[in-house]
Amino acid sequence: MASKKKASKKTKKKWSAKVMRESDALDLEKGVFTSGDPRKIARSLKRSAEHSHRRKSSPYRSAMSMLTFYINRGGKDLPAGKKRALEKAKGELRALFDKD
Secondary structure: OHHHHHHHHHHOOOHHHHHHHHOOOOOOOOOHHHOOOHHHHHHHHHHHHHHOOOOOOOHHHHHHHHHHHHHHHHOOOOOHHHHHHHHHHHHHHHHHOOOO
16 A cells, blocks of 8 residues: 555646646736736736637636636745735736726
């Protein structure tokens, strides 16, 4: 049984990172979530969602889903300031898509 535990530990990878890289819905700009500017993040997500031909939902829903996914999974260890910027990006995204 010990060998099974080692094997599973050895192959364990961050699935959320793979989703961010290989999403079927959006081709994200490199470093989109590293910016500290919520408006820049929102504009980038909107641009990616509107140019995607593979998404299954509306551009707004696809962009918001990717942002929420990053906050919940990929960005759960982010510093408080970065997380605040990402949360503000949600509001910016709503404004860009006239969803207020």
